[in-house]
Amino acid sequence: MSFDYDLFVIGGGSGGVRAARIAAAEHGARVALAEEYRMGGTCVIRGCVPKKLMVYASGMPGAVEEARAYGWDAQIGGFDWTAFRAKLDAELTRLEKIYRAGQQNAGVTVYDQRATVAGPHEVRLADGQVVTTKHILVATGGRPFVPDFPGREHVLTSNEIFQLPELPKRLLIVGGGYIACEFAGIMAGLGVQVTQINRSALLRGFDAECRDLIVAQMQAHGIAIHTGIVIDRIEKTDAGLKIHGSDLRDDTFDAVLYATGRVPYTEGLGLAEAGVELAENGAVKVDDWSQTNIPSIYAVGDVTDRIQLTPVAIREGHAFADTVFGAMPRKVDHDLVASAVFTQPEFGTVGLSEEAARERGPIEVYVSAFRPMRSSFAGADDRVLMKLVVCKETQRVLGCHIVAPDAGEMIQMVAIAIKMGATKAQFDATCAVHPTMAEELVTMRKPVRHA
Structure with missing residues (x-):
């Protein structure tokens, strides 16, 4: 044919x-x-x-x-x-x-x-x-997915957020995934009063210790975060968009962004x-x-x-x-794909979270949390977290998680080593580059806990 x-x-x-x-x-x-x-x-x-x-x-x-x-x-x-x-x-x-x-x-x-x-x-x-x-x-x-509820026609999604004629003064973000958290940081940085709500914890599926630090830093930067809240309906009024079904102190907003998944x-x-x-x-x-x-x-x-x-x-x-x-048959390897979440602070991750690794067998967890030199000198309270999850039996590094400025740049390099099957001993054998944040990845000698 x-x-x-x-x-x-x-x-x-x-x-x-x-x-x-x-x-x-x-x-x-x-x-x-x-x-x-x-x-x-x-x-x-x-x-x-x-x-x-x-x-x-x-x-x-x-x-x-x-x-x-x-x-x-x-x-x-x-x-x-x-x-x-x-x-x-x-x-x-x-x-x-x-x-x-x-x-x-x-x-x-x-x-x-x-x-x-x-x-x-x-x-x-x-x-x-x-x-x-x-x-x-x-x-x-x-x-973008927006659930069915009365007033859904009044909400924005990530498709429309870039085309706003003007920035809202008060923005409600509904959702707890990485897109919701990224836009919360963006809008807060642009001077918008941001409230973020979700029915459960933010950044579910990511390493819990890292997400807890990110959420705490988001709150420190002025983002109001509330969990356990579900919206029943949204009503358009002269004062703005009124939210029903929540216990928010200020339930009227100029705009509502739904980032509830794709x-x-x-x-x-x-x-x-x-x-x-x-x-x-x-x-x-x-x-x-x-x-x-x-x-x-x-x-x-x-x-x-x-x-x-x-x-x-x-x-x-x-x-x-x-x-x-092309007569060159090949499959795509979907294992150990690194990613970056552009929250503020930034989050880079590859491999298993501590929670996921624990389910597979005994592990060692190495963590370094500190105020980086740049922030410390400026008097800022920003914190950095470096984390390695290691198989106790083989000593292979199963996961690496970084919460820090430019974490995405760092995790790209670490992903190469982890993809190659690097062990904790090989990380330890690598000489540190000083003074950098990333040097902590090769200087953590003792695990903070076993699981």
Whole structure:
């Protein structure tokens, strides 16, 4: 059978564009890609990139305050959200053009419209056109989840937060995951009065000792945190958005941001109708090769709900293209993937938490908690935590967790050693770089506890 394309990619995010480019440019496939919004996906347009730039912006008042402590006659005025947003929009447009140019230079045909699966070898475009393809790759990512309740139409999600016409004076953030905590720090740093609520503890799933320190530091920086609270409804009034079902002292806010998780974006894609198996939350079920139960249909990235991280999606997309079109079959290793949470303080983590490791067998825990030199000299109470979780029997380092400025930069390097199977003795044999925060990772000689 003759097809219009060898590969049709649905979704122009990190995983989709990598798969399309590699398949076309390196393996000679005839490739098309459809994106209904903007090229670059969640990470570039409404996720990692704009969020990190907002983290930088929110840290400037603290930097100026620190500069004064170091003897500089430094002052800071008000924050111009309109000017920042205009520059942010220009940067995202620049990055989108780079993504688009990469596809065009690789020979990929780009459709700027929604596409859905019409069958194992057919894709229907929003304009009604149906094209045939030997393989389909679903790379539509995820979307913010907001539960059903009266007044949900009044809330923001992480999709809209970057497009606010002006910053609210009082912001309620609902959620306890890393996205909620990151935006709490960002908005507080930009001068917004932030309240964060969640039905349970914040940063669940991460190492408990680290998350406790992060939450304490967030509170010290002026973020009001309340747990055990569930919102029943939100009412729009002249004074703002009134929250019902909570015991907050001030239950009226100018804006409410829901950061209550993300779900795979598969609704209305025609996958179930084509026979593709989906998980209960809508995720596309795939095997180790990113292949669905329909042999011609594959999926990569957040839509599969394996590990929701941009670098993982990129690797999955690249491996798919090499396997299907390059005669270089390879699977993506999802074990020991490092990540960074851009809270303030920053959090870098790789491997098992102390709680998860304890369930697998006897461990030793090494911890160093201290005021770093930079903060201490400036008279700030910020604290740093370095933690190694070690298997008692093999002495292999099972996990490393860092709460500190630039923790993401440090954990990237540590992840290489842990991925290679480094032992505690090998950490100890590495000479320290002094004076640095990271030197604590190789100078912790005695465990603080066994479990």
